[in-house]
Amino acid sequence: MFKVTGVARFALLEKISASLPLTEAEEAEWQRAKARVQQICQHAYDHKLSIMIDAEESWIQLAIDQLAEEMIALFNTEKVVVYNTLQMYRIDRLDFLKEARQKASEGGYYLGVKLVRGAYMEKERERAKEKGYESPIQPDKEASDRDYDAGVQFVVEHLDHMSLVAGSHNENSAQKLVDLMQEHGLESNDPRLWFSQLYGMSDNLSFNLAHEGYNVVKYLPFGPIIETLPYLIRRAEENTSAAGQTGRELALIKKELERRGIE
Numbered sequence: 001m002f003k004v005t006g007v008a009r010f011a012l013l014e015k016i017s018a019s020l021p022l023t024e025a026e027e028a029e030w031q032r033a034k035a036r037v038q039q040i041c042q043h044a045y046d047h048k049l050s051i052m053i054d055a056e057e058s059w060i061q062l063a064i065d066q067l068a069e070e071m072i073a074l075f076n077t078e079k080v081v082v083y084n085t086l087q088m089y090r091i092d093r094l095d096f097l098k099e100a101r102q103k104a105s106e107g108g109y110y111l112g113v114k115l116v117r118g119a120y121m122e123k124e125r126e127r128a129k130e131k132g133y134e135s136p137i138q139p140d141k142e143a144s145d146r147d148y149d150a151g152v153q154f155v156v157e158h159l160d161h162m163s164l165v166a167g168s169h170n171e172n173s174a175q176k177l178v179d180l181m182q183e184h185g186l187e188s189n190d191p192r193l194w195f196s197q198l199y200g201m202s203d204n205l206s207f208n209l210a211h212e213g214y215n216v217v218k219y220l221p222f223g224p225i226i227e228t229l230p231y232l233i234r235r236a237e238e239n240t241s242a243a244g245q246t247g248r249e250l251a252l253i254k255k256e257l258e259r260r261g262i263e
């Protein structure tokens with residue numbers, strides 16, 4: 001997985017996403033950024049790996065989506081190598097998913113999607129309020145959950161040309177995907193379906209899924225400390241505040257320590 005903002009300037013992505021004209025120098029800069037992304041995808045392709053492009057703030061996402069679509073069309077002709085990420089806390093992403101699938105089947109390539117709920121909720125809402133536009137984020141958690149699960153269901157129902165990475169620490173969502181796979185008679189290790197959690201978070205989910213034969217990817221953040229630490233703190237806060245997943249994980253660890261007789 002990687003973030004396009006790691007290889008392209010944020011303000012440039014913002015300008016492209018707002019459909020503003022680029023100067024000649026900016027156009028050259030954009031071509032260089034695209035070439036970097038293509039090089040990363042080519043590397044994954046050459047080494048028979050998968051690569052996921054992270055989703056970021058909505059005001060730069062259009063540029064990221066365009067780039068991801070180009071890479072997907074280029075590298076996913078035989079199977080899924082490149083995945084784009086869809087944040088289902090956005091009100092428009094379920095339609096986006098269906099359109100992307102339609103484009104892929106018309107274009108004759110495979111579509112890879114990483115589905116997540118989305119990490120920038122407060123920031124998105126604040127900016128929308130400040131600038132006076134309608135927030136792109138779902139009105140409540142239930143709506144995000146509903147679209148996330150509907151997105152997962154859509155992929156499972158259209159698996160012939162799609163592949164999914166379910167990036168979530170939510171136990172209910174993981175259970176729903178397991179149930180769906182069983183309903184559709186899919187093998188637990190079907191190569192088109194992956195569960196993914198952050199390294200060191202929700203290990204109870206990852207380990208149990210892997211133990212039952214499901215495909216699991218642990219996401220290990222790598223980068224400068226100044227960026228990775230705040231990133232991890234945000235993820236830990238989300239998990240505690242939204243669904244109490246971290247609290248539950250700690251209780252499970254405590255129980256296991258007691259079982260082993262360790263205080």
Ligand SMILES: Cc1cc2nc3c(=O)[nH]c(=O)nc-3n(C[C@H](O)[C@H](O)[C@H](O)COP(=O)(O)OP(=O)(O)OC[C@H]3O[C@@H](n4cnc5c(N)ncnc54)[C@H](O)[C@@H]3O)c2cc1C
Nearest residue numbers: 054055116117118119140141144167168169170196242243
């Ligand atoms: C492997 C992996 C990859 C990831 N990649 C990305 C990425 O590329 N881009 C990205 O943005 N995030 C990414 N994330 C983070 C992800 O978007 C979530 O922020 C995080 O995983 C928490 O969601 P959850 O499904 O795990 O758990 P839950 O606790 O079930 O959900 C919490 C999430 O629900 C949503 N939510 C909470 N309250 C509300 C509310 N009041 N109204 C509307 N929605 C609400 C928010 O999105 C919040 O983060 C990734 C996570 C993982 C595990």
